[in-house]
Amino acid sequence: MTVKSNVPITGLVKKIFRATYGVEDTELYRDVGLRGRIRNAVKILRASYAKPTCDTNYSNEEIRKAYMIAYYPYYVEPARYVAEVYLKKNLSSSKGNWAFFAGGPCPELLGVAQAIPPPPHVITLDLEKDWFPYQKITCALCRENESFKSRLRSCYGFDIGETLPPASRSRDDLRNANIFFMQNYLSHLSPAGDKVNKFLAWFSAWVNEAKDAACFAFVDLNYGSTAAVFDRFGDENFLRANGLKKIAAHTPTDGEPLTIHHGDTTAASLKNIFTGEKFLQHRWMTNFYFLVLQKR
Numbered sequence: 001m002t003v004k005s006n007v008p009i010t011g012l013v014k015k016i017f018r019a020t021y022g023v024e025d026t027e028l029y030r031d032v033g034l035r036g037r038i039r040n041a042v043k044i045l046r047a048s049y050a051k052p053t054c055d056t057n058y059s060n061e062e063i064r065k066a067y068m069i070a071y072y073p074y075y076v077e078p079a080r081y082v083a084e085v086y087l088k089k090n091l092s093s094s095k096g097n098w099a100f101f102a103g104g105p106c107p108e109l110l111g112v113a114q115a116i117p118p119p120p121h122v123i124t125l126d127l128e129k130d131w132f133p134y135q136k137i138t139c140a141l142c143r144e145n146e147s148f149k150s151r152l153r154s155c156y157g158f159d160i161g162e163t164l165p166p167a168s169r170s171r172d173d174l175r176n177a178n179i180f181f182m183q184n185y186l187s188h189l190s191p192a193g194d195k196v197n198k199f200l201a202w203f204s205a206w207v208n209e210a211k212d213a214a215c216f217a218f219v220d221l222n223y224g225s226t227a228a229v230f231d232r233f234g235d236e237n238f239l240r241a242n243g244l245k246k247i248a249a250h251t252p253t254d255g256e257p258l259t260i261h262h263g264d265t266t267a268a269s270l271k272n273i274f275t276g277e278k279f280l281q282h283r284w285m286t287n288f289y290f291l292v293l294q295k296r
């Protein structure tokens with residue numbers, strides 16, 4: 001089902017390209033070396049996603065940069081949509097921090113900030129420490145809206161499924177969070193072994209720490225463990241045992257994903273990067289599933 005058509009993207013792509021590579025995207029017409037580097041990194045990144053379980057090397061700088069232009073612009077709108085339609089009306093109070101698990105450069109922060117008045121503190125939690133400069137790009141984009149004054153705290157080396165709330169300030173920030181967002185992580189979680197059960201045990205521990213009425217939003221593609229985790233979240237026994245209720249969901253058991261259609265990307269990107277070869281196709285839509293839970 002198409003939930004949004006023609007979401008404009010050109011302006012955002014231009015800004016992100018400039019912030020990421022330090023030059024305008026029109027430089028792609030001149031700089032053969034830059035063009036080759038980016039094309040190569042986009043191919044490696046997309047090939048990593050084409051495997052049954054992603055083995056993406058986010059510690060590689062060229063891969064992180066490629067993510068910024070090949071994926072980031074497309075992952076703002078799904079988060080904005082879920083926040084606007086399902087989170088906004090269920091927040092019992094406008095007070096509360098936001099926490100982003102596996103946030104990476106955190107396009108979802110930009111999306112949520114377009115829908116809901118921003119909080120005092122935003123916390124990102126990720127395994128990879130070198131996303132921090134890219135999270136700052138996100139904050140700069142958020143600040144184009146003058147009401148965005150949030151302070152960003154970035155926790156890295158934070159391993160989902162393993163790490164429990166870090167002590168100290170971050171933990172206090174998290175205890176005061178009323179939105180927990182996890183976008184595009186479950187598709188990275190291998191369905192092999194006992195990983196799903198481990199993830200759910202870890203998640204239960206987080207819910208236990210969270211304040212009453214906190215919302216937990218998940219946005220993902222149907223790879224890795226998305227369907228398995230969403231199934232368990234649909235289980236009344238699991239929800240009751242964790243003091244949770246389901247607010248809204250569109251999961252793989254509901255059928256086809258939700259779809260957002262994007263407007264064109266920039267001419268320079270189309271002519272030089274997304275030229276149609278394998279792993280270099282232009283992306284004009286984003287599919288996603290989502291699920292929103294709330295602590296009772």
Ligand SMILES: C[S@@+](CC[C@H](N)C(=O)[O-])C[C@H]1O[C@@H](n2cnc3c(N)ncnc32)[C@H](O)[C@@H]1O
Pocket residue numbers: 058071072075101102103104105106107108125126127128131158159160161182183184185188
């Ligand atoms: C596809 S990116 C998603 C980034 C962002 N949430 C988005 O939607 O664009 C997946 C992120 O998960 C992080 N990640 C992967 N495994 C992780 C783990 N075990 N613990 C924490 N973060 C992890 C990666 O570093 C990366 O930033």
